[in-house]
Amino acid sequence: MRVLIGGGSGFVGRELTRLLRDKGHDVTVISRQPGPGRITWGELQSKGLPPCDGAVNLAGENVLNPLRWWNESYKKDLFSSRIDTTKALSQAIAASSSPPHSWVLVSGVACYKPSLTAEYTEDSEWTPFDLLSQLVKEWEAAAFLPESAAKTTKQVVIRAGAVLGRDGGAMKQMLLPFWLGLGGTLGSGRQPFPWIHVSDLAGIIARSLEPPADSGAAQPSPQVFNGVAPAITTNYEFTKELGRLLRRPTIFPVPEFVMSALLGSERAVILTQGQKVIPMKTLESGYQFKYPDLTLALKQIVGS
Numbered sequence: 202m203r204v205l206i207g208g209g210s211g212f213v214g215r216e217l218t219r220l221l222r223d224k225g226h227d228v229t230v231i232s233r234q235p236g237p238g239r240i241t242w243g244e245l246q247s248k249g250l251p252p253c254d255g256a257v258n259l260a261g262e263n264v265l266n267p268l269r270w271w272n273e274s275y276k277k278d279l280f281s282s283r284i285d286t287t288k289a290l291s292q293a294i295a296a297s298s299s300p301p302h303s304w305v306l307v308s309g310v311a312c313y314k315p316s317l318t319a320e321y322t323e324d325s326e327w328t329p330f331d332l333l334s335q336l337v338k339e340w341e342a343a344a345f346l347p348e349s350a351a352k353t354t355k356q357v358v359i360r361a362g363a364v365l366g367r368d369g370g371a372m373k374q375m376l377l378p379f380w381l382g383l384g385g386t387l388g389s390g391r392q393p394f395p396w397i398h399v400s401d402l403a404g405i406i407a408r409s410l411e412p413p414a415d416s417g418a419a420q421p422s423p424q425v426f427n428g429v430a431p432a433i434t435t436n437y438e439f440t441k442e443l444g445r446l447l448r449r450p451t452i453f454p455v456p457e458f459v460m461s462a463l464l465g466s467e468r469a470v471i472l473t474q475g476q477k478v479i480p481m482k483t484l485e486s487g488y489q490f491k492y493p494d495l496t497l498a499l500k501q502i503v504g505s
């Protein structure tokens with residue numbers, strides 16, 4: 202299978218590329234930078250979709266980029282880096298004379314309103330309630346194929362929780378403070394912390410790229426899968442387990458107002474609030490998690 206991955210140079214994309222190549226598939230990355238095995242977004246727009254059997258979009262400015270202040274220009278980049286690239290791919294698919302059989306967007310669980318009690322499955326109704334949920338709405342809408350294209354291309358949206366892995370994402374920023382014994386719960390610590398190991402997210406994407414069992418399976422609306430581990434974890438449990446595996450104390454809680462001052466309140470919610478997200482459809486699809494619980498996932502990441 203030939204797979205085109207927008208933003209495939211990043212944390213999740215590198216894992217997905219490894220997995221697909223191990224299975225014998227060909228991968229081409231769409232990037233802002235030209236290079237071997239890559240095309241640029243400009244080339245996609247000027248030359249159209251290259252021949253491919255599956256397409257994925259993983260492009261997006263990092264929401265927790267520690268080098269960027271929370272201001273209007275950063276917010277604009279968060280939106281445009283996701284929506285413009287997703288639109289470029291969905292339009293190229295719709296315009297292609299030999300479209301791929303599968304088109305997968307990875308979005309986020311920020312569409313579900315943070316709550317200590319509510320549980321969300323892929324069937325849960327939601328409407329935007331803040332900036333990040335508005336982002337998810339516009340992002341997913343940008344992936345939507347017109348009816349004619351949806352007849353030939355299966356559309357999938359995977360709503361990912363915090364992606365945990367050794368080589369990127371939130372863990373990369375967390376490991377140093379935890380090693381130094383400066384790790385601690387964020388906000389109350391009671392908030393749910395929806396997470397997934399990067400290897401499982403790559404596995405769910407790879408499965409979603411497989412051709413539909415019968416060609417009549419292509420549907421006008423995308424299939425949605427929650428990309429989170431089945432175990433529900435709180436920030437407190439996550440913090441204590443990471444500290445235990447690293448054999449480091451976790452006695453310095455970071456109050457919510459400090460997180461808001463450091464990150465901006467609109468993005469601090471990613472860490473200080475959370476949702477109980479259930480991967481109901483993901484499990485129903487038969488996907489078997491390699492890292493269904495936190496201890497297994499963290500042991501792989503910290504290597505103990």
Ligand code: NDP
Pocket residue numbers: 208209210211212213214231232233234258259260261262263278281282283286307308309310361362363364365369370371
């Ligand atoms: P990365 O931060 O690693 O970024 C992926 C790629 O996006 C980069 O390699 C880069 O490719 C491209 N990119 C970065 N900034 C911009 C920009 N301003 N404009 C256009 N392209 C840009 O992402 P991840 O691999 O961690 O995540 C993949 C997707 O999953 C993202 O869309 C992310 O929002 C989503 N997601 C990730 C979560 C996580 O915890 N990591 C959680 C939930 C959702 P290049 O430089 O080659 O152009």
